Amino acid sequence: MYFIQYQLTVAIGTNQINHEGEMSCAKLSAPNADFAFALYKSLSAKAAAGENIFFSPLGISTALSMLSTGAKGETHRQMFSTLGYSALQQAQVNEAYEHLFQMTEGGHHLHVGNAVALRSGSSPLEMFLKDVKHFYSAHVFDVNFAKPAEAAAEINTYIANKTHNKITDMVKNLNPAMAMVLINYVYFKWVKHFNVNHTKKADFNVDETTKVQVDMMMRTGRYDFYHDDDNHTTVILLPYKGGNTSMMIVLPDEGKMKECPMSDNILSRRHVLVQVDSVNLFLPKFSISADACLGSTLTEMGMADAFTNTADFSGLTDKEKPFASYSFPALLSVDETGTVAAGATSIEVMPMSMPETMKLDRPFMVFILEHSTKSILFMGKINNPTAM
Secondary structure, eight states, X not given: OEEEEEEEEEEOOOSOOOHHHHHHHHTTHHHHHHHHHHHHHHHHXXXXXXXXXXXXXXXXXXXXXXHHTTOOHHHHHHHHHHHTOTTSOHHHHHHHHHHHHHHHTTOSSEEEEEEEEEETTOXXXXXXXXXXXXXXXXXXXXXXXXXXXXXXXXXXXXXXXXHTOOOOXXXXXXXXXXXXXXXXXXXXXXXXXXXXXXXXXXXXXXXXXXXXXXXXXXXXXXXXXXXXXTTTEEEEEEEOTTSSEEEEEEEEOTTOTTTSOOSHHHHHGGXXXXXXXXXXXXXXXXXXXXXXXXHHHHHHHTOOSTTSTTOOOTTTOSSSOOOEEEEOOEEEEESOXXXXXXXXXXXXXXXXXXXXXXXXXXXXXXXXXXXXXXXXEEEEEESOTTOO
């Protein structure tokens, strides 16, 4: 099971982690969560019936924060207001991201990073490059945008090498006139093995009148589990062993999807989760890709200038008048990865008790959470597992 997100923004110290670093990083968690849910609501309002929604809040916030180091005046104010950083200074945000990347580095299952692909011969300000290298650990390299196909291939190869995957066509349609591409990548491989022999065909209820057939995986395990009567949902937490990352699934009660509050209130209820010794989890296999431009959505959310010729990115370059364009390709793939050994079992040894059952046979929400930084790596709503 793996989750990949590349945040693409197109626009003309020490490795020791201490308590101070954690406190600095914590400044981002609340505003980033608020921004994530606000963005989800905007995307959901525009989504067609039955359309899946999936994106990386951390990736999008990171890319916008990296770009904000080159924004000035009203453009900067609008960006910080929309991101929820109005009470913070740019230096505080930069330092918080520096510590966040320090706290997430070194794991084999999670790769978060940044890069700047410069147009050959462009002249970005040295201070901008210094900031993105130092605070965002961004790798800077030259690309010939006059040959868009070759430039896209070079950027895709860089991302693929950093995330250890073979997907090399996520960045597309580069404009020869662009000055640079700011790249954020988030790759997370979640390992919670399902026995392929337990996968069966089953119906998934997209809505009251539409059913699709899916490959339904099944696993019995010990999970943090809770039925939330107040929010009309059942919540399960699937931890990544040996890491600070979990997959949180929220299943609204039948007929209660509209009543389910898609807000930080869902995440704040994690403290009521109770470990249940035996849960039968039925999870559909699916692979979903999403690629949408964020310009109009972010404009509606408050970044009115960044996507127009009035944008002030004079902290990025003083030789051109750039404005921004954003897309956020994302991929979510869920299967029985790693469970094909003959005679292998994925059922844990547990005390004898009546098991709980959680069957994801109707639309549900998914979150990938990184606990040490209190970050939402990925989030979304799976309305139809068969829709690509």
